[in-house]
Amino acid sequence: MLEINNLRAGFEGSEILKGISLTVNKGEVHSIMGPNGSGKSTLSKILVGHPSYEVMSGTITYEGKDLLELEAEERAQAGLFLAYQYPVEIPGVNNAEFLRMAYNAKLKKEGKEEVDPLDFDDILNEKMKLLGMDQKYRERSVNDGFSGGEKKKNEILQMAILQPKLTILDEIDSGLDIDALRVVANGINKLVNKDSALIIITHFPRLLEYIEPDYVHVLSEGRIVTSGDKSLAHDLEARGYDHLLAKV
Amino acid sequence: MTNIELIENGEERVVKKFQETRKTSPLNPKLASINEKALKRFETLKFPHRKHEMFSFVDTKDLASTDFQYRYGPESPLNPELLKDFIYPESRDSVIVIVDGRYDTALSNTSRLDKTIELKSLDEAIGDAELNNYLLDTVDREEDVFASLNGAFLRDGLMIHVLSNSQIERPLQILHVSTGSKGSPVTTVPRVIVKLENDTKLDLIIQSIGIDGNYFLNSIQDFILDKSATLNLVQWQSDPNNSWFFSKSWITLSEDSQFKSTTASNGNRLTRHHYHVRMTGEKADLSLNGISVLCDQEQVHNYVRVHHEAPDCRSDQLFKNIIQDEGRSSIDTTVIVHEGAQLTESHQLINNLLLSDDGVADTKPNLMIYADDVKCDHGATIGQISEDQLFYLKSRGLAEDEAKTLLTSSFANTVLQEIDCPSLKARLKETLLNKLGVKDV
Numbered sequence A: 001m002l003e004i005n006n007l008r009a010g011f012e013g014s015e016i017l018k019g020i021s022l023t024v025n026k027g028e029v030h031s032i033m034g035p036n037g038s039g040k041s042t043l044s045k046i047l048v049g050h051p052s053y054e055v056m057s058g059t060i061t062y063e064g065k066d067l068l069e070l071e072a073e074e075r076a077q078a079g080l081f082l083a084y085q086y087p088v089e090i091p092g093v094n095n096a097e098f099l100r101m102a103y104n105a106k107l108k109k110e111g112k113e114e115v116d117p118l119d120f121d122d123i124l125n126e127k128m129k130l131l132g133m134d135q136k137y138r139e140r141s142v143n144d145g146f147s148g149g150e151k152k153k154n155e156i157l158q159m160a161i162l163q164p165k166l167t168i169l170d171e172i173d174s175g176l177d178i179d180a181l182r183v184v185a186n187g188i189n190k191l192v193n194k195d196s197a198l199i200i201i202t203h204f205p206r207l208l209e210y211i212e213p214d215y216v217h218v219l220s221e222g223r224i225v226t227s228g229d230k231s232l233a234h235d236l237e238a239r240g241y242d243h244l245l246a247k248v
Numbered sequence B: 001m002t003n004i005e006l007i008e009n010g011e012e013r014v015v016k017k018f019q020e021t022r023k024t025s026p027l028n029p030k031l032a033s034i035n036e037k038a039l040k041r042f043e044t045l046k047f048p049h050r051k052h053e054m055f056s057f058v059d060t061k062d063l064a065s066t067d068f069q070y071r072y073g074p075e076s077p078l079n080p081e082l083l084k085d086f087i088y089p090e091s092r093d094s095v096i097v098i099v100d101g102r103y104d105t106a107l108s109n110t111s112r113l114d115k116t117i118e119l120k121s122l123d124e125a126i127g128d129a130e131l132n133n134y135l136l137d138t139v140d141r142e143e144d145v146f147a148s149l150n151g152a153f154l155r156d157g158l159m160i161h162v163l164s165n166s167q168i169e170r171p172l173q174i175l176h177v178s179t180g181s182k183g184s185p186v187t188t189v190p191r192v193i194v195k196l197e198n199d200t201k202l203d204l205i206i207q208s209i210g211i212d213g214n215y216f217l218n219s220i221q222d223f224i225l226d227k228s229a230t231l232n233l234v235q236w237q238s239d240p241n242n243s244w245f246f247s248k249s250w251i252t253l254s255e256d257s258q259f260k261s262t263t264a265s266n267g268n269r270l271t272r273h274h275y276h277v278r279m280t281g282e283k284a285d286l287s288l289n290g291i292s293v294l295c296d297q298e299q300v301h302n303y304v305r306v307h308h309e310a311p312d313c314r315s316d317q318l319f320k321n322i323i324q325d326e327g328r329s330s331i332d333t334t335v336i337v338h339e340g341a342q343l344t345e346s347h348q349l350i351n352n353l354l355l356s357d358d359g360v361a362d363t364k365p366n367l368m369i370y371a372d373d374v375k376c377d378h379g380a381t382i383g384q385i386s387e388d389q390l391f392y393l394k395s396r397g398l399a400e401d402e403a404k405t406l407l408t409s410s411f412a413n414t415v416l417q418e419i420d421c422p423s424l425k426a427r428l429k430e431t432l433l434n435k436l437g438v439k440d441v
Helices: A040-048 A072-077 A095-109 A117-130 A148-162 A178-191 A231-247 B003-024 B029-045 B061-065 B080-086 B129-141 B145-152 B387-394 B400-416 B422-435
Strands: A002-011 A014-024 A029-033 A053-062 A080-083 A090-094 A166-170 A197-201 A215-220 A223-228 B095-099 B117-121 B158-162 B172-178 B186-188 B191-196 B201-210 B215-225 B230-237 B244-253 B258-265 B270-279 B285-294 B299-308 B314-323 B328-337 B345-354 B360-369 B375-383
Touching (some): A002 A040, A014 A040, A029 A040, A029 A231, A040 A053, A040 A080, A072 A080, A072 A095, A090 A095, A090 B387, A095 A117, A095 A148, A095 B400, A117 A148, A148 A178, A166 A178, A215 A231, B003 B029, B003 B145, B029 B145, B129 B215, B145 B215, B191 B230, B215 B230, B230 B244, B230 B270, B230 B422, B258 B400, B270 B285, B285 B299, B285 B328, B285 B400, B299 B314, B314 B328, B314 B400, B328 B375, B345 B400, B360 B375, B387 B400, B400 B422
Parallel strands (some): A029 A197, A080 A166, A166 A197, B095 B172, B158 B191, B172 B201, B186 B215, B191 B215, B201 B230, B215 B244, B230 B258, B244 B270, B258 B285, B285 B314, B299 B328, B314 B345, B328 B360
Antiparallel strands (some): A002 A014, A002 A053, A215 A223
16 A cells, blocks of 8 residues: 655755655554654655655655655545644634535545535534544634644544545644543544554554554664564563664 | 825815805704814814824825815615615614715614614704713814814714613614715715613624715714623625725723624725724723735725723734735734723734735734733734645645635634624625635635
């Protein structure tokens, strides 16, 4: 599904990712871990096409296409989704309306008929229930005045509605208390299937107790320094990054 | 001729016109003392030269040097069909139509108004000594030269008086219609006084529209709120773009009163809203919001002075402008917290969305504080569409144009969503966003 080959990329001319290669297949859950500043968020921004980040060399292929040739909206319409670490607040834009527009953009791309607000209401209701979200969040402005936890739930609500093929969760666990984390993780588990894939970016292994990764990669100073199965995450939980990084 | 000469000639012409008018078609004798006092005030204040403090962002040379003909009432009767799109279903049977400054009872429909609201012409109401003194006092205190012109040429006005303990359920609408002129430019000087007695509530819509353009609507409006009165006001300046629109609002707020206003402006050659607010009673509450959407060379300027004279009052201001082409806006707002007005809370926020390189937005929020236990802040932003918000929407699959449309309309929506009247709100959104070639979602 996704193939990253020797990717070098950065921000304002400085190289942050220094040669990353990674293959993600359908049905897989990958976790990318690493200390602050290791390049985890840069990787996620590059994947969704943020204009402030630049690719210096390397390739990214998504479903057989050159991902780097696609605009951000084309990537989204092709089924790529990033749940942001810091979701943007958009005062004045009604959340339900925004979700319906995003949903319709996807339907349009698939050549299907768009849904009207009434039909969309049913879809939205079901997904909000799945995440235990209060109905008041449908009528409020997108993320405006939401608590940290509600913003994260709103990201997963978008994931639930758009049903992406490849989802990247960037620090989805930050700002969530343990109960909210459980709800969000259960929601995510219900949304992934054998045809979709998940990349979980986190520096705390706790989330991985709820969403079990098939592969764990440790990123440090812009490189994947080690990869393994979920036991690598347990190892990190017990002994920390310093121990591991000293070893490699 | 230099600018200064043009302006001085304009002043002489006004005085001459005043004298001629008195000879040929006398103004209302009951208002003569107001007219004369106001003309004296005009002669003292004079048309603004460059860098006049009150007009630092507004070029009024055009207005001062134009030879306007004063008009009161239309030259020929107006076809009611022209108005039907501008009367909202919610206020169908409580609408006051003022044509070229004159209250037109035939075009108005006040069938729903009961005895809790009194409508009187100034001619009738001026017999009341309190009102007469109030009007003379506003003339004396007038610092705005254009408002003094209103006083000098005033022939009549309208007094809306809500009697104590009345909650008016549905909105009252005032529609100012300017017939304008196909020939030489005309001006009208409407005055509307709205007085709410104790424990009253009124929703009021004031809209201005025009037919031929080429007019200067120079109005004064007074809002006097007694104890525990609530006024929800929506104003819409929707005159054609070959017109000028000035309005001076005197707002007096007593104890526990609430004044909430949202003003939307389409802009034209020059629109200027001047608010002078006195919060004279404890726990009065003011909310002053404005939105303007400007294209071509349209202009809208706001000049606000809020006097916190009593303790424990609150004032909130939110002004937003969306500017494209060579549009121009300014906000000059000062909150003055008087000595003894402790526990004042005041917020001023100005946001400008500039969609072109040639638009201009001047902002000058200001605070003058003479009390020590207060909470006041002000802020202003000028910017383009936020790149972060745009990217967020694009990363959810929205096309760039669609995302920009959504963000532009959302910028206006934060002000418009405060409007209660559904049909007015819908019409406003549609009209303002259409100006930008943007559809509401």
